Amino acid sequence: MSDAESNPAEQSAAEQVSPAATTRGRRRGKAPRTHVVGKVLLTSLIVLGMLTGLSVVFIYRHLNDNLTVLDVSSQLENRPDKQDQASDMPQEPLNILVMGSDSREGEGNNIDGLTGDGARSDTTILMHLSADRKQAYGVSIPRDSLVTRPDCKTEDGETIPGGENEQWNTAFALGGPACTIQQFEQLTGVFVDHFVVVDFSGFRDMVDAIDGVEVCIPEDIEDPEHGINIPAGTREVRGKEALNYVRARYTLGDGSDIGRIARQQAFIAAMANKVVSGGTLARFDRLVGFLNAATKSLIVDPGLENVFKIGKAGLSFKNIGLDNIKFVTVPFEYDTREGFEGRVVWLPEADDVWQKVADDEPLSRRLSSGAINAGELPGSGSPSDGASPSDGASPNEPDEDVTAAREAAGLCA
Template structure:
């Protein structure tokens, strides 16, 4: 994975949350202003924008993987994409802030927009991060307003060149690993337990994906939210605020990675700083939009309703949203007497003769918690739905069988691997029936495993990663 992941969680929160929280009215304020770039975007948003109900500040945070300028050292990929989209909501009374993450592969109906040169971008059903590639910050801004109904006041766009020096300026950030990691892809080598990571190790931590958790991007989002929370906690609990030299080093790194709309100048940042300087870390929260895997393509996600609409309405009007709805994810938490659902690899083979069925079933399995389920090709005709497994996978096969409406045929395979193969036969049906077989609507609450929750809790700057 490229270094752009750094941007996703660290430069964004450094430039947008830590900057006002630590107080940008420090020595050298004017000198820092020369680091910030500006872009004119509001004349490209159109007139049919959501209403603004109060004095809350909603700031769109965009992470760009541009290789321009200093970023050329991270590679030579053409153009720029946005793998980070966060909506930062600062309450009207400046006594709380919430950072809402939008997964990069969230499918949305993007409205028509225009590029900075005036070229027309037609409406499309596409991944949300494609809006930035197509038309820049203005198209992403317009899309978020269209999808959420939330009035956005400003945007901040950051890149990743300053990441390592920002972490070093903070004096490192604490992370917690549930197990020892030696990941050749991200070059992360750490023992289990607590660590204070700096520069290169911090970079490796935010890059790693498959070495920790279930290997999904949603799992990494939560882990990186914990990293952001630790950054906020470190900045507000150490001498950074009162040490002019350390503070200047940090802000110099953060502002060098910052582009804003032309209405968000240092005066506005000073206003934000003065109003939120006393905000407690417990009032800074991180959430992910309610989402689930898309049945058309299980490698994409879509918004979960009505939870998403409830969250957006609460943010728009700054009202209280039900806590259970704030952090719905496609990776439910499970307790199990057998293997945990998220650890079971499942290949889904379509033998039913119905086009697209393997994709639909794979998406359903992921939504139930089998986050390692994948579509397997080519399809193979089968009369009966069957789970194929080796001796090593027998316990996992019982768990998978438990989410089906009736016990499928079981076929023993030779080998030592634990990957299951679910072959969808002609007896697979979308409707209940005595003869047909299908997935249950929910994981059973008895038997080999117990579904403890369909919702993962949100993260605040007080959240301890070792206890999360």
């Protein structure tokens, strides 16, 4: 196995915080598009891959110093078998567990006027890269998934007891990446080759480095309690305003976290496409500024300990192409039990998804129904190849489900 594909890695346990509780009841519905951090990572990987081709040594050294490398391998137990490299394949399949850290500690991190006492993870995505490097897809796990959380270890060897009917992101709050990896592997049977934690605190600098991102806001966003005031219209947002836009919840759309995630998805799609556009890549100052902010936001395992190794993975994604990288959400439905309003439970089809990952097989049309691709532009209103318009919808008219989802998220239809 190559150095770039060694086992994941060790992190000190995060301070315990209570997972965010969702008080709003929600009906059963389609899977949310919780792929924000995945697009941030893909964009960063691809641009790093391009920089690899430039062989700019002094930039490498600076970016390497930005990375935080952690080894959690000693904390992981009873791991699933790793798939052996096939004799007719030049490389092994690769599974990267991506976690978004929602820490609000530190200078400038009081996003939407709030502060916090630790790190939470609002996003978990398993990125799968096939052994032949011809396909890739991401499987997103809703943070409100109710699961049986296994015991896990801190870096000091202490045991954090597991529990039933636990919200997915509790594992990260209690034990950071190690407990999240332990939970993921135990529940899915999929071996994690690498992990990446993306800290959202670097988001503002990433947006500013590319001179802002254009968004379409259908109504004024006014939330005095959290210090948010953004006028309606199509406009470019930067800095703190961009952070407030992606964080706004209760005063925009249907007020749900699912709606906020969809809006974040659209924003990051716009950012990703701007980053890989000729205008950004042609500006060396913007390119370096974006990479500087991105690498400061990453915590990685030893197998991804420098930008050369990260860039190598990025080139694999680039060669596949953003338009050919699909994102799906693990099949789920809303829990109807009293006391669990707003939480979700995985459907039996989730086992089929994880088996495809473990076997290094593409997702079937059934499992990828409603998938989006990493190159999808916000406002297009068009589903990916894996999805079909609602029954009765004209090919020339927007899908009613897509329009409703955009309105719920507070996006222009």
